[in-house]
Amino acid sequence: MPHEGEATPCVSKVQDRGWAWVVLIATVLVQALTLGFPSCIGVFFKDLQYDFQASNSETSWFPSIMTAVLHAGGPLCSILVERFGCRVTVMLGGLLSGVGMVASAFSKSISQLYITAGFITGLGSCFSFQAGITVLGYYFIRRRALANALASTGVSIGLTLWPLISQYLLDEMGWRNTFLIFGGVLLNCCVCGAVMRPVPDKPPAPTLKSCPEQSREGARLSNGSTSCCDEPLHPSKWAACFQILQKYLAFDIFCKNKGYQIYTIGVSWMVMGFVLPLIYLVPYATLNGVEERKAALLISIIGFINIFMRPMAGLLSGLSIFTGRRIYLFSMAVMLNGLSNLICAISAEYTVLVLYCLVYSVSMSVIGALIFQVLMDVVEMDRFSSALGLFTILESFTILIGPPLAGLLVDLLGHYRYVFYASSFFMVSAALFMGLSFCTMEAKDKLKETNKPPPENPSKGKYTEVPTELELDRNGPPAIICVTSI
Structure with a gap:
């Protein structure tokens, strides 16, 4: 209280x-x-x-x-x-x-x-x-x-x-x-x-300067260092840098947590293709004869559908049936998003582009609603902030190089269609990598559980009361004691 x-x-x-x-x-x-x-x-x-x-x-x-x-x-x-x-x-x-x-x-x-x-x-x-x-x-x-x-x-x-x-x-x-x-x-x-x-x-935690002056005497620790009122023992610069990295960039989680490792690599690969349509859709449409205002309307169609679909996707993923399985729902949305880019690559007619925006926006809504929720599922919440820091930094590197590589592809081949082929490749391969990797990891975990030897004492961890009769005391009645084991 x-x-x-x-x-x-x-x-x-x-x-x-x-x-x-x-x-x-x-x-x-x-x-x-x-x-x-x-x-x-x-x-x-x-x-x-x-x-x-x-x-x-x-x-x-x-x-x-x-x-x-x-x-x-x-x-x-x-x-x-x-x-x-x-x-x-x-x-x-x-x-x-x-x-x-x-x-x-x-x-x-x-x-x-x-x-x-x-x-x-x-x-x-x-x-x-x-x-x-x-x-x-x-x-x-x-x-x-x-x-x-x-x-x-x-x-x-x-x-x-x-x-x-x-x-x-x-x-x-x-x-x-x-x-x-x-x-x-x-x-x-x-x-x-x-x-x-x-x-x-x-209430604010006491700072180093909040210790009373009279407590300076006798504030020595057992190892000879001083209390908060005396000069602190400053760690080395390398140790300080390591502590900062440990706090804001979870490299230790990346090395130990396989789920976080797979998800971070998969999403980092995915975003190389995920951002491309939002940059190149309007130039692609105008190059193929679509009026500029109608071309800009395509992005607005994607955004308008997202207004309604994102909350629905968030509520859908919160159902108990998806508990522990959100990564598979996320992978399916990434797969659908990648395949939808093939619609845009096949034809540049305005009606086809509108159809593409409808499919793309639905899958984009699920991705946007789940991308951080899945991260919460694979990482402990007390380390979520540091895991998010490393996650976003690795993601930013691939976001940085994705559009220029696609632009270089257009400069070499002379058509924007290849941008959507590249986007489809990145998305589909990322979806397969994440889905199959998590499926394999879960199968290995179940196999380990089935092959795990049974505990020596099956009743260990249970509360039991066992009456145990002691030998008769010559000078008194028989005694009974209840032995409890936890």
């Missing part, structure tokens, strides 16, 4: 109700502004390529850097959240995102765009997005699954609106003025962060 003066009773007044729903709405908007933003880059692809006289591979580095930094900045975001809190981190991210897009409007080369819109905006989006997700864990306890499912609809809203707005502004005022406006729009992350006030969790 909490003692008087502790903050636990205060927490119950805000969690799962009241201001928590305001924070949830702010998180939805943050996800729409950050995660949904890279989906509109394909609208500007041809204009950027023309203005900077860049190849497909050079132009595709811009969205790939933005998306990769958005994922790779997770450990740095964790440090900022731990030091300054979620509220300040979200607002700092919004400021960086806005400044990056405003600076990109004045870029004179494609390499400058890599730094401004790619690195600075991507890093700011990372801070706002991941800190916004973190704050939900403090505001929601009983309804956390529902809150995360509703928050994920923000990505879908961004996928729906960003391409349409981008195409309209591009037609009206060009890409430079559009990027300038986007800088102001992304500053709204600061407004969303302002409402994410910290939740009083527990």
